[in-house]
Every structure is written in C-alpha cells, then in structure tokens.
Amino acid sequence: MRKTILITGASSGLGEGMAREFAKYGRNLALCARRTERLDALKQELEKAYPEIKVSVKALDVNQHDDVFAVFKAFKEEFGSIDRVIVNAGMGKGASLGTGYFYANVQTAQTNFVAALAQCEAALEIFREQNSGHLVTISSISALRGMPRAMTVYAATKAGLLALTEGIRADLIKSRSPIKVSAILPGYIRSEINEKVKNTPFMIDTETGCRKLVQAIEKEPVQAYVPTWPWAFIGFLMKRLPLKWVMKLG
Known part of the structure; x- marks a missing residue:
C-alpha cells in the first residue's frame, strides 16, 4: 500500500478533490500549492474527519524549480518516505497563437x-x-x-507530459527498477480550470471525477482514461480520425 502521498496543486480543483479521496483510504498526505490559506483549511478539515492520518502542508510555486526540490525533500524527511507523487499542478491560460497572448501561452507552457x-x-x-x-x-x-x-498550448503541454511520462517508464524498465509510473488522462471533469466552460458534453462533477481518478491511480496502470467511458472510446477515435472530425467530438 502507498501510505504517504504527495500531491502538488492541492489547494483547489482535482488536487484538493484527490486529497479528500485519499484521506478516505487512510493515507497520509503531503500537500503543496501556492495558496497556503486553502491548504491550511483543507488540513484542518481532513485531520478532523480522519484523525488516524497525518496531513502536512507546504507553500510551493512549482515554477520556482529549486523550491520544488526543497519542498519534496522536506516532505521526505518529515514522513520518512514518500510512496507516491502526483504531478497535478497546472494551468489553462491561453489563446490562439499570433493573437497577442504569448504571455499567457508561455505561462501555461512553463x-x-x-x-x-x-x-x-x-x-x-x-x-x-x-x-x-x-x-x-x-x-x-x-x-x-x-x-x-485557448487549448492549443495546453494540449501541447499535456502531450509533452504524456511523452515524458512514457520516457521515464522506458528508462526505469531498462534499468529494471521497481519504481512504477502512471499517466492519467482525465476527460471533462469540472474544476476551477474549466469552471467557465459551459454546455460541454460528458462533463462530470468534481467529486465524482476525483473519486474515479483515485480509483484509477490505485490500480497503478501504465495509462488510464478517466472516466473510462466514454473517454477510452473517444480517445481511440481521436487518434485515428481526421483532425477536422476530431474537433467535433468535444
């Protein structure tokens, strides 16, 4: 069992929701994000509801790279070990390229x-x-x-992350390491990053989505679509259909 779980971007959205779900499983939580007041409130909530678990929170802006290493190491020293790290922190700013929003697109890329x-x-x-x-x-x-x-750069970064994850797994396979690696591909799950998006088909609420995310993560798959239906089927089509048809799937 993965007893101690580190989640980045845990002050809101999917990170916050996954923390609540893992707390139900009795897991210790190492939570980090920029908004520490929200993390503190979440810590109090979870420790009150699940007194058998330990919750530690730390401020972290993931774009401050030295701080990422320092915070992760601090959690490791505090808990003794870290059994799972969920790379969740992200953003969805952006616009069509060439329309004057490079500042937003590059923030998302970084x-x-x-x-x-x-x-x-x-x-x-x-x-x-x-x-x-x-x-x-x-x-x-x-x-x-x-x-x-607005999705152009966001999708490109997620494709890059997917390839990075597979490359890490390939490297670990080659070295016969016991370390496990999973890439999770959520479909449309309501969160702060998409709260203004309306009339989206197949959108599910945050609580349901996070419950399904945690269920998928617990199985430690190489790759998983969440929820499986309809996204595994849609993913199959997306990789094969002409681009103009893919644009109609969402």
Whole structure:
C-alpha cells in the first residue's frame, strides 16, 4: 500500500478533490500549492474527519524549480518516505497563437511542462534513493491531438507530459527498477480550470471525477482514461480520425 502521498496543486480543483479521496483510504498526505490559506483549511478539515492520518502542508510555486526540490525533500524527511507523487499542478491560460497572448501561452507552457519536469525530477530522486515509489502525472484527453484556440498550448503541454511520462517508464524498465509510473488522462471533469466552460458534453462533477481518478491511480496502470467511458472510446477515435472530425467530438 502507498501510505504517504504527495500531491502538488492541492489547494483547489482535482488536487484538493484527490486529497479528500485519499484521506478516505487512510493515507497520509503531503500537500503543496501556492495558496497556503486553502491548504491550511483543507488540513484542518481532513485531520478532523480522519484523525488516524497525518496531513502536512507546504507553500510551493512549482515554477520556482529549486523550491520544488526543497519542498519534496522536506516532505521526505518529515514522513520518512514518500510512496507516491502526483504531478497535478497546472494551468489553462491561453489563446490562439499570433493573437497577442504569448504571455499567457508561455505561462501555461512553463507551468504544465517545465515545472512538471522539475516535479518528476524531484520525485524520482527520492524514489531512486528509496528504490521504490509510484510517479503519477495528470495529463489530459487533449494530449492525443492538437487543439484549437485557448487549448492549443495546453494540449501541447499535456502531450509533452504524456511523452515524458512514457520516457521515464522506458528508462526505469531498462534499468529494471521497481519504481512504477502512471499517466492519467482525465476527460471533462469540472474544476476551477474549466469552471467557465459551459454546455460541454460528458462533463462530470468534481467529486465524482476525483473519486474515479483515485480509483484509477490505485490500480497503478501504465495509462488510464478517466472516466473510462466514454473517454477510452473517444480517445481511440481521436487518434485515428481526421483532425477536422476530431474537433467535433468535444
């Protein structure tokens, strides 16, 4: 059993929801995000509801890469070991390229890929030292194809993260490491990153989505669509249909 779980971006959305679900499983939680007041409130809530678990919270801006390594190491020292790291922190800013929103597109690129790389590096340093652990990256169904408008850079970063995750797994297989690696591709789960998006088919609420995310993560798959239906089927189609048809699936 993975007793101690580190989640980045845990102050809201899917990170916060997954923390609540893992608390129900009796897991210790190492939670980090920029908004510490929300983390503190979550810690109090979870420790009151589940007094048998330990919850530790720390401030972390994942774009401060040195801080990523320092915070992960601090959690390791505090708990003795980290059994699973969920690379969840991300953002969805952006617009069509060439329309004057480079500042937003580059923020998304840096946060969703470069900062994710830092988190994977920091996690794997710990796991290699322990010779055990489970690295989980939260990609997206949008990673499977290029996407238009505000999704263009977001989808590209999630595709990059998906490829990075597979590369890490390949490296660990080659070295016969016991460390496990999973890429999770959520479909449409309501969260702060998409709260303004309306009339989206197949959208599920945050609580249901996070419950299904945790159920998938617990199985430690190589890759999983969440929820499986309809996203495994849609993913199959997305990888094979002409791009103009793919745009009609969402």
